[in-house]
Amino acid sequence: MQGYIIHTQKVKDEDLLVYILTEENVIKSYRFYGARHANIMTGYKIDFELVENQNFLPQLRSVLHLGFRWLTNRDKLIIWQQLMRLFYLHLKDIGSVDQIYFNELEICAKRFGLANPKRLIIESYIRILEAEGRLHSEFECFVCDEVIKDKVCLTRGFLLSHPHCFKRDEFDKQAIEILFNTNSTIELSDNDVNKIYQIILEGF
Ligand SMILES: [Zn+2]
Structure with a gap:
């Protein structure tokens, strides 16, 4: 499955709550701390697996970061993370979502490197x-x-x-x-x- 990390929250030591926007859902998942885990950050597009858990949140596993070149541009990264925050606040309490949200992030992510990010976000909005x-x-x-x-x-x-x-x-x-x-x-x-x-x- 693929999705965008729209929010992370530290819990207990180094464990993380991770909110991921996929094409159809906002998934609230749990990641146990592990030193060998790849770093994850709000704004990353990831490929991942979920291990369902009857009594708890699904566990986030096998995370692969699908990077964008512009992520190394600090100004663009800041704007991208602002956009993640807007999406998170707008969608966090909704389980299944319309595809438009994921699709708009796809459109923005593809063009973020070359275009003015603020213009892209206004047009998406x-x-x-x-x-x-x-x-x-x-x-x-x-x-x-x-x-x-x-x-x-x-x-x-x-x-x-x-x-x-x-x-x-x-x-x-x-x-x-x-x-x-x-x-x-x-x-x-x-x-x-x-x-x-x-x-x-x-x-x-
Ligand atoms: Zn008036």
Whole structure:
């Protein structure tokens, strides 16, 4: 089986709780400490086996790290681990999940080395919101329900508001409209991309 480690937590000495996102599940597994075990870290894509346990969590075994070259780039690694944290918080209490989450990590991982990671994550997040039915492409303010005409503020979950109704970072409506309709950040400046990325960091 293959999956992404979206969270690890130390328990008892050196044992680990390991949360893995696969195509269909978020698996909470247990790894007993062993000096000869390969190192594992949040963000790694791994091939692994599970040993089922009647009275306890499945045990994580035969872990093989499927590396990405960009993992040695510290800045990219930090952004990747931020993304893992967002996925973990969003999915940790759900057993079986839609394939989109795994697939989006696959898309990002493949392109993380060459593209701007923040742009990739924004584009992924739009697709996830769309799949979850949470993308507000009708441009109505969530405070007053009136249509938004030129400037738009974005907040967590990409809720939209008039600047005078709910003050957050402000963007040109047209740029956000293009983002929502095409899933592309091409019309956004790096400055806008940084601001939008910060909004995503507040939580899926
Ligand atoms: Zn309003």
